[in-house]
Amino acid sequence: RGSLDLNLETLSGNLIAQNHSFHVLEKISFELPRVELCPEVLKRAKSFVLADPIFGKPGPIDVLIGNSLFPQLLTNERHSLGANMPSALGTIFGYVIAGTAPCLSTAPRASNLAISLLSTTDTDLHSSLQRFWVQEELPVYDKKSEGELACDKLFETSHTRDSQGRYVVRLPFVDNLAYAKLGTSRPIAAHRFESVERRIHARNSSPLKALYIDFMDEYEALGHMKKPPHLNLSAPHYFLPHHGVVKEHSSTTKLRVVFDASSKTSSGLSLNDVLLTGPKLQNNICDILLHFRLKNLVFSCDIRQMYRQIKIHPDDQRFQLILWRGQPSLPLSTYQLTTVTYGMNCSPYLAIKTLQQLAQDEGSNFPQAAHILKHHSYVDDLIAGASTEAEALELQQQLIELLRLGGFELRKWVSNCPKLLQQLPASHQEPPVFLQPSSDPMFSILGIHWSPVTDCFKYNLNFTSDAPTKRKVLSLIARIYDPCGFLS
Known part of the structure; x- marks a missing residue:
């Protein structure tokens, strides 16, 4: 899936290797050890400062250190835990338990495990393409699992509001x-x-x-x-x-x-x-952006410190x-x-469910704002619009009042309607960015640059001067964030 350079340190902060190259894999191995060890092994190992205090229970492997570093980890200390027992080997991380060890009699038979790794030089391109296909894939809506239904039921039966209206x-x-x-x-x-x-x-x-x-x-x-x-x-x-x-x-x-x-x-x-x-309660980004394109006057804002x-x-x-x-x-x-x-x-x-609950609790007084909160929000971003200036101002006021009842505040306002922004202090408006010195002011709408002057989405692409090849073009396409496929 890729590679990266990391510093390897002990828990006490001593540097072992600087900028050591690691490969990123979906899964290194099965959980190890494959079976749970006999309690007697754990009992005899308690007298040592262990690198992994719960070594006897199967668990995931996070990092696999290769032979190039292994000699640097050993301290040449070795203690036997007894007859037919493994040994405690000293390392700079603490003692590790190695060797043949008795397992619980109820544990399933262990299986042999072989791991092989093939490394190629195109890992960055592979990763980019993988993200590209995931992004382009149409969403699949599955039925809620038992755990998800239980989560909904717990929220509905246990949430309350304090004296200020906060959930x-x-x-x-x-x-x-x-x-x-x-x-x-x-x-x-x-x-x-x-x-x-x-x-x-x-x-x-x-x-x-x-x-x-x-x-x-x-x-x-x-x-x-x-x-x-x-x-x-x-x-x-x-x-x-x-x-x-x-x-x-x-x-x-x-x-x-x-x-x-x-x-x-x-x-x-x-x-x-x-x-x-x-x-998963997030609305579909493509649906939100397409609705954004249907209105003459549009705006975007976010909820300040929504979680908190x-x-x-x-x-x-x-x-x-x-x-x-x-x-x-x-x-x-x-x-x-x-x-x-x-x-x-x-x-x-919890955050999105709370917003949906606010729309349900107070929506009768603010129907347009409640609809936006339910269907045209993405986590803490609200994306909406109207056909006329009066409708836009009314929708803005409804959103501010509805969110205020739940203890929320809206900020980072962006719009192509000047009068809508005039209602707000400068600190509540999002400052623009400029893709080029002479370009129009741009704002990010769910990760895409938008110009309120022209009401257009724009893409900033960095082409190289090298001769284009299919591989280079493919790599460039995979890096473009275009959830609705406007460019294609």
């Missing part, structure tokens, strides 16, 4: 006892925070440091995270590791802190493993704990996130 939702666990299967999560969250802290406080990361701290300070100031009044770590809970994602082209948030609900606990399960994802305007029920906030401090000299503090969170597999469902 309060529950985390959709797979079942009533799913969270009890979570193990210890604080050590890995602490280790990953220390790694992030070292990076943002490094000399060459001063802009990243300021952006990260400002983001977290705002998070706390808005009440989206707070210190737990009564923290009971003996009850089931979960610590979310976090890291920053820089968005160079964003006109508002240059850095977003993303929380990792896929981080495994000591039981081998993550929070995402015990949550229902919910059905939806509250999580207080009883579920213990599964959204994080570690944070602004300076390394300060003690490490525990916070709980109080809203729907980036990085959880159920977050897109």
Whole structure:
């Protein structure tokens, strides 16, 4: 599927290999070990600091390290666990258990496993083509699964609204006892925070440091995270590791802190493993864009911090704990996130379902806006239009009022109707981009550049001066984002 260069480090931050080449595969192997090991093996291995504390349970393989690095990993320490038992081999990651080991008598017979890898030089083209065919494929609408139906039922029976009209939702666990299967999560969250802290406080990361701290300070100031009044770590809970994602082209948030609900606990399960994802509720992008082309006067806007305007029920906030401090000299503090969170597999469902619920609850007073919210929105982007200026202004006002009742605010307005933009402060309007110095101002509408001056979509293509070949043309076509096929 591709290749990339990565730095390989130990948990303590010691660099093993810099810019080492790795291939990206759909799947490295089956879960290993193929069978669960006898508890006696785990018992005898407890006295060692293990590279993988849950080595005895079958699990996915994330990284396969080749022979070129293997000698650098060994520390020449070897300890036998006993007769007919494997040995503990010392590595710079910790001890690994190697050799023949007794398995549970109830385990199925193991099978031989052979892995082969063929690497070609056209992986980038292959990846581009794969994304191209997926993008061009017409959507297939399947019936909802039992889990998706259960997720819908849980939302419908458990969501509430606070005194300000904001929605309060529950985390959709797979079942009533799913969270009890979570193990210890604080050590890995602490280790990953220390790694992030070292990076943002490094000399060459001063802009990243300021952006990260400002983001977290705002998070706390808005009440989206707070210190737990009564923290009971003996009850089931979960610590979310976090890291920053820089968005160079964003006109508002240059850095977003993303929380990792896929981080495994000591039981081998993550929070995402015990949550229902919910059905896919996003509207079809092609349908939205085609409707956008039918109106004379059109506009686009997005919902400010949509996820963070939806509250999580207080009883579920213990599964959204994080570690944070602004300076390394300060003690490490525990916070709980109080809203729907980036990085959880159920977050897109909870956010879109909440908007649909708002349209249902308040739609009788704002019928046109409710229709847009249900059928012409894509996650936090609203794309709509009207035939006349009066209709456009009425629709704009309905959307603002409807979203306000749910605690949401609209911003990044774009339109080819000047009077519609005159109603808004400059801070609520999206600044344009210019593909070329002398070109019309352009705005992004669901990933496609649109000119409000000419009311046309435009594509910025970078042709090379080399002689065109079929392969080069194919590669260029695969990189063009054109969900409706306007160019073809």
